[in-house]
Amino acid sequence: MTHNMSVDLCGVRLKNPVMTASGTFGSGAEFSEFFDLNRLGAVVTKGVASTPWEGNPTPRICETPSGMLNAIGLQNPGFEVFAGRDLKFLEETLLPDEEPAEEGSLALSSGMTGTKVVVNVCGHSEEEYLDCVEKLSGERRVDFLEINISCPNVREGGIAFGTDPKGVERITAAVRKAARQPVIMKLSPNVTSIAEIARAAEAGGADALSLINTLTGMKIDVERRTFALANRTGGLSGPAIHPVAVRMVYECAKAVRIPVIGMGGIRTAEDALEMIMAGATAVSVGTVSFHDQRAALGVIDGIEDYLERHCVPDVRDLIGCVR
């Protein structure tokens, strides 16, 4: 039986619903030694700002039960280096779209549609976000912009934009106006009502939402009697946050009409299918890639296997099937 694995993400077709999570996959170069990036629905890059950022002092990562804390602080080389190095790598590595064989035929899992590029954007201020978005708008190989308004590890920008509905609506509208590509707003779980934030982003003109970013946490090093991270707090990711993420994807998918991309602790196809059944159109595989570099492939193959076992002809039939 042939299955359709492709999904429509705000008018752009992904060959399958599996993407990487920003900041856990670089821009793919390190991972291309382990598998062909052309198997992915999309590559999501680490956050980039218009100018280079140093990030936070070390130590800035530590392990926790079933997860990790990070306080990288969005270290990045800035737009110029990113475009000349990372985007260039993706342009050289990812194959372009192929025309469907017949009009109206679906891009099947064999891969008619080229892997898409999602660039994650960060900024300390509205001006910085817009500056980076304008620069990226001129880049042909960028298919989507993902706007990180949810990083818990930077004092200005990041989460400061993502926790107030009015602020979310305003920054979304400004970015939407400046962007050429579809805009995905990346939401923080560190709020009382994520559905309210989701509605604010939709009202501002977001084309899609992605969630969740990391949950703020803290670890104490009892031998040294101090904080495990120099930043004191960090963002919790990995399997520990998966049930929280599924709940939030469900709430947001019910609250808005635009597509939702689900992430948070996905390790297996089963985890990804939970997100899809909760209402996600696509999913991102994150922290697990640090110890299993081929995890995203396992998720793709596992979803196909599920469709086969359950005689489901189209992955889209599963989106939001649990209501």
Ligand SMILES: Cc1cc2nc3c(=O)[nH]c(=O)nc-3n(C[C@H](O)[C@H](O)[C@H](O)COP(=O)(O)O)c2cc1C
């Ligand atoms: C080391 C690290 C760096 C991250 N950097 C970014 C980033 O630059 N931009 C962003 O939007 N999210 C960033 N994230 C958040 C992830 O993209 C993802 O939302 C989160 O980790 C939950 O998914 P996971 O549990 O599968 O890792 C980062 C996460 C980690 C662990």
